[in-house]
Amino acid sequence: MKVPLLDLGAQHEPLRKEILAAMEHVIDKNSYILGEEVKVLEESVSTYCQARYGIGVSSGTDALLVSLMALDIGSGDEVITTPLSFFATAGCITRLGAKPVFVDVDPVTLNLDPKKITAVITEKTRAIIPVHLYGQCADMDPILSIAADHKLAVVEDAAQAIGVEYRDGRRVGSMGSLGCLSFFPSKNLGAFGDGGMVVTNDEGLADRVRLLRTQGGRPKYYHKAVGGNFRLDTLQASVLNVKLPYLDGWTSMRQQNAMRYEKLFEASGLSEKIGLRLPKAIYRDSNVAHYHIYNQFIIRVSKRDELRAYLKENEIGSEIYYPVPLHLQDCYRALGYHQGDLPEVENACQENLGLPIYPELGQDQLEFVVKTIQEFYN
Numbered sequence: 515m516k517v518p519l520l521d522l523g524a525q526h527e528p529l530r531k532e533i534l535a536a537m538e539h540v541i542d543k544n545s546y547i548l549g550e551e552v553k554v555l556e557e558s559v560s561t562y563c564q565a566r567y568g569i570g571v572s573s574g575t576d577a578l579l580v581s582l583m584a585l586d587i588g589s590g591d592e593v594i595t596t597p598l599s600f601f602a603t604a605g606c607i608t609r610l611g612a613k614p615v616f617v618d619v620d621p622v623t624l625n626l627d628p629k630k631i632t633a634v635i636t637e638k639t640r641a642i643i644p645v646h647l648y649g650q651c652a653d654m655d656p657i658l659s660i661a662a663d664h665k666l667a668v669v670e671d672a673a674q675a676i677g678v679e680y681r682d683g684r685r686v687g688s689m690g691s692l693g694c695l696s697f698f699p700s701k702n703l704g705a706f707g708d709g710g711m712v713v714t715n716d717e718g719l720a721d722r723v724r725l726l727r728t729q730g731g732r733p734k735y736y737h738k739a740v741g742g743n744f745r746l747d748t749l750q751a752s753v754l755n756v757k758l759p760y761l762d763g764w765t766s767m768r769q770q771n772a773m774r775y776e777k778l779f780e781a782s783g784l785s786e787k788i789g790l791r792l793p794k795a796i797y798r799d800s801n802v803a804h805y806h807i808y809n810q811f812i813i814r815v816s817k818r819d820e821l822r823a824y825l826k827e828n829e830i831g832s833e834i835y836y837p838v839p840l841h842l843q844d845c846y847r848a849l850g851y852h853q854g855d856l857p858e859v860e861n862a863c864q865e866n867l868g869l870p871i872y873p874e875l876g877q878d879q880l881e882f883v884v885k886t887i888q889e890f891y892n
C-alpha cells in the first residue's frame with residue numbers, strides 16, 4: 515500500500531471544475547496583477563484570521579520580509595526567534611542586515627519557550643518572531659506581555675497555522691503586530707505555486723506593507739520608500755478563493771486523522787517500548803475548534819533515520835522537520851553558536867519525524883503506517 519506524505523491530487527480532483535472556471539475568469543479579463551480576486555481573498559482571509567487588514571503577497575517568505583521592512587528593522591537591530599523553523603523565519607532577519615537571536619524551544623510543543631526570552635533581550639532588540647510550528651499556536655500571552663514590557667514588535671510566523679486558535683479562541687496572526695501566512699502548495703491552504711499574506715489589525719502597518727509591496731511607489735513611479743515586488747498573482751488568488759471555504763472541513767479531517775493515529779499508537783505500546791512520543795495538542799481541551807491544524811504530524815523516536823529508510827522501503831512518505839536547527843546552520847557560523855547551546859531543539863532535530871496526515875488519508879493507510887512502524891521496532 516502506498517502512503518504518500520501528501521496527495522494534492524486527492525484534494526484538487528473534486529474541485530477541478532470550480533478552480534478551472536475561476537482561473538478562466540481571470541484569463542478572460544486579462545487581469546493578472548492585483549485584480550479583483552486578490553481583494554476578495556484579502557477580505558476573506560483577514561476576516562478568517564480575525565484581523566482587520568490583509569495584504570496578499572508573493573510568498574510566506576516575502577510576508578516575513580515585508581513585515582520586518584514595514585517595522586523598519588535593519589542593520590544593528592536584533593530579532594528574537596526560534597531555532598526550529600523553516601529557514602525563511604531567520605533568513606528574512608539576516609537579509610535586512612539585522613541579527614537573529616535564537617531562544618530554545620519548549621520540549622513539549624517545540625514552540626518558542628517564552629521563559630527563555632527575557633534573558634536575551636538587549637537594547638538592540640526590536641522584535642520577536644514566534645512561529646506557530648506544525649499548526650499549533652505558540653504560547654502567545656507571555657510573549658505578548660514580554661514584548662509590551664520591552665516595547666518590541668511581534669511578527670507571527672503563521673505560515674503553517676492559518677486559522678489556528680489560542681486558548682480563548684484568538685486566531686494566529688491577529689495577536690501580534692503583524693501575522694505572516696504562506697500559500698505554498700503543501701500548507702493547509704495551498705495555491706498552485708507561491709503566495710502569501712500579511713494580516714494585521716494596525717492600519718498604519720497595513721498601509722506600509724501595501725506601499726512596500728509595489729516598490730514603495732505612490733502614486734506609481736513616485737517613491738516614498740524602497741520596497742519590492744511582493745505581489746500575489748490574481749491567478750493564485752482565484753484558486754485560493756475557491757479553496758478557502760473547504761479549509762475548515764480539511765482541518766477537521768486532519769484532526770480526525772491525528773486522533774486515529776493516537777488510538778493506533780496507544781494500542782501499539784510503542785511509547786512504553788521505545789519511548790515514542792506523539793505530538794501534544796495542548797489546547798484541545800480549551801473549547802476551541804482549531805486547537806491544532808496539523809500541517810504536520812510529528813512523532814519523536816529513537817533510530818529516526820533508520821525508521822525513515824524502512825518507511826520508504828514500504829512506500830510510506832515521511833519528512834524531517836527540521837534536520838538542522840537554525841543556530842547550527844553553516845551560514846550562521848559567524849553568530850557564534852555551538853552544539854549544546856540550545857539542547858531542546860538539538861534533541862528535537864535528532865528525533866522528529868513527520869508522518870502523512872493529509873485530509874483524504876484512509877483508515878487503512880493510517881493503520882498501515884503504524885503497523886509498519888511497529889514492525890520496524892520489532
Ligand SMILES: *Cc1c(COP(=O)(O)O)cnc(C)c1O
Pocket residue numbers: 573574575576599600602603645671673674696697698708709710
Ligand atoms: C513555509 C514556511 C515559510 C515560508 O513560506 P513560503 O511561502 O514557502 O515562502 C516560512 N515559515 C514557515 C514556518 C514555513 O513553514
